[in-house]
Amino acid sequence: MAFSHRTVKTNGIDMHVAEIGEGKPVVFVHGFPELWRSWHNQMPAVADAGYRAVAPDMRGYGRTTAPAEVDAYSVQNLTGDLCGLLDDLGVEKALFVGHDWGAWAMWFMCLLHPDRVEALCNLSVAYAPRSAGPPIQMMRQIFGENFFYQIYFQEVGPADAELGRDPRKTVRRFAWSVSGEAAEGRDENALFQMMPAKDTGFLDQMADPPAGKMAWFTKEDEDYFVEEFSRTGYFGPLSWYRNIDRNWETTPELADAKVMQPVLFIAGAGDPVIRMLAPDGMRETVPNLKGIDIVPGAGHWIHMEKPDEVNTRLLKFISDVGY
Numbered sequence: 595m596a597f598s599h600r601t602v603k604t605n606g607i608d609m610h611v612a613e614i615g616e617g618k619p620v621v622f623v624h625g626f627p628e629l630w631r632s633w634h635n636q637m638p639a640v641a642d643a644g645y646r647a648v649a650p651d652m653r654g655y656g657r658t659t660a661p662a663e664v665d666a667y668s669v670q671n672l673t674g675d676l677c678g679l680l681d682d683l684g685v686e687k688a689l690f691v692g693h694d695w696g697a698w699a700m701w702f703m704c705l706l707h708p709d710r711v712e713a714l715c716n717l718s719v720a721y722a723p724r725s726a727g728p729p730i731q732m733m734r735q736i737f738g739e740n741f742f743y744q745i746y747f748q749e750v751g752p753a754d755a756e757l758g759r760d761p762r763k764t765v766r767r768f769a770w771s772v773s774g775e776a777a778e779g780r781d782e783n784a785l786f787q788m789m790p791a792k793d794t795g796f797l798d799q800m801a802d803p804p805a806g807k808m809a810w811f812t813k814e815d816e817d818y819f820v821e822e823f824s825r826t827g828y829f830g831p832l833s834w835y836r837n838i839d840r841n842w843e844t845t846p847e848l849a850d851a852k853v854m855q856p857v858l859f860i861a862g863a864g865d866p867v868i869r870m871l872a873p874d875g876m877r878e879t880v881p882n883l884k885g886i887d888i889v890p891g892a893g894h895w896i897h898m899e900k901p902d903e904v905n906t907r908l909l910k911f912i913s914d915v916g917y
Contacts, residue, residue, distance in 0.1 A: 595641060597634070601657075602650070604678025605671060610657035611650045611679070615641025618917060619683050622649040623676070625694020625718070627757070627768065627831045629656045631818050632693065635901035636908065643909055648688075650679060652696065654830020656822050664750065667833040669841040673703045680710055689917045691908065693717040693897060694867075695834055702841075704853045713856040713915045715908050717896055718865055720873035721857075721880055724849050728839040741794040747835040756795045757828040763797070764828075765819045769811045770803035774893035774900075777864030810899045853880045858911040860904060862892025884911060 595614055602609045612630045620640045622633040630649040637647035651658040653675050654667060661667070676699075680688055689712045692700035697719040704711050725732060733745055747753045757764045770776055789799070857880050861868050873886050887907055892900040 595638065597637070602679055602682045604682060605674040607653060607659035607661070607675065609650050609653075609659070609675060609679060611648060612637070613646060613648050614638060615644075615646045617645045619646045619648050619680075619685060619688045620912070620917075621676070621679065621688050621690045622647065623690060623692040623696030623700055624649070624652060624655070625692075625696045625698075626834065627655075627764075627823065627828060628694070628696075629819060629822055631815065632895075632898060633691075636691070636897060636905055639901075639905040639909065640912075643912070645912070646683075648679070648683065650675075652699075654826075654833060656826065660826060660830035662829075664833045664836045665840065667830065668837050668844070669699065669702045670706070670844065672699045672834070673706050676703055677707055677710055686710065687712045689713045689715075689912060689915070691715045691717070692719075694719055694894070701853060702845075704855050705848055705851050706845075708854065711855050712917055713911070714853075715858045715860065715911050717860050717904070718862070718867050718894055720859060720861075720868070720871050721853055721876050722871055723875075723879055724845070724851065725842065728842050730839045737791075739791055741789045741791040741799075743796050743799075744835055744838070746791070746794075746796060747832050750829070750832075750836070753796060753832055754827060754829050756797060757832075758823070761823040762816070762820045763802075765816060765823065766803055766808075767797050767800040769816075769895065770808055771800035772866055772894035773808065773810075774862050774864040774891050774896075775807055776801075776803075777866070777893050811895070815898075854882060856882045856884055856915045858884045858887070858907065860887045860889065860896060860907055862894065862896040862899065863888050863890045864893040865896065867894060884914065 597612045597614050602611050614637050624632045630651050633649045640647040654660040687710045697716040701721050889903050897904050
């Protein structure tokens with residue numbers, strides 16, 4: 595069984611979609627800075643279980659349209675793209691799997707379009723209730739003159755240029771530095787140490803992978819990522835961050851909202867994101883939470899680092915919810 599590729603017209607853009615298998619759709623939503631290929635170890639397993647595994651390049655990524663306007667990457671558009679994908683698939687709802695920013699988008703999908711989500715397996719980024727104020731404004735107050743990547747990403751230009759200058763360096767450093775291997779024996783706060791914002795870049799807090807490490811990220815994976823980001827640059831992916839405050843401002847109705855769909859949450863024990871946003875609070879805000887699974891030895895790229903562990907948990911979840 596091989597992947598097939600096609601282009602879907604949705605919400606005013608052309609969305610590149612990879613697919614494998616037949617049956618009810620299981621839709622995989624990647625994060626930053628990833629591509630549909632991040633899921634290539636999950637999709638065949640889901641297809642073998644009797645489902646149609648569908649993984650788009652999200653708006654701004656890969657072979658999907660990358661609008662030139664920052665506000666085109668609002669959460670309303672990101673979730674609208676997924677609704678249009680479901681329409682193309684001919685289904686009212688589907689089971690989704692999200693990672694990183696894909697997980698974040700899927701929390702909004704559950705809230706803004708609850709009738710389109712049958713169930714959700716999210717990786718790495720836990721659900722967080724609406725903050726008291728615009729998130730980036732609050733981050734600026736916390737970090738002051740110190741560097742924090744989400745603040746750094748807000749201005750169009752500097753981060754785009756830094757990440758795009760040498761895409762292979764960017765891909766390799768980011769893949770390694772938040773992996774489970776890199777986390778072994780490291781101070782868990784090392785990636786978030788306070789550094790002066792002036793003259794500090796995103797990659798300055800990261801390192802190249804040591805020789806013989808990162809076997810989970812193959813040369814074929816690396817080359818595919820490098821080729822795509824060399825062609826597209828990083829404006830689209832970064833613009834998801836540039837809408838954080840806009841998303842907050844345009845969704846006041848989500849105050850005190852809870853995610854009601856069946857949810858499984860999976861993360862790596864070495865993922866720095868669960869240090870930033872602990873998942874335990876979901877026991878109150880996600881009433882139909884089926885589990886919080888923390889996988890030893892895995893980092894942020896858990897679906898690539900530990901595919902068998904993720905696949906086993908995902909397939910059990912799909913079965914348990916009766917999809």
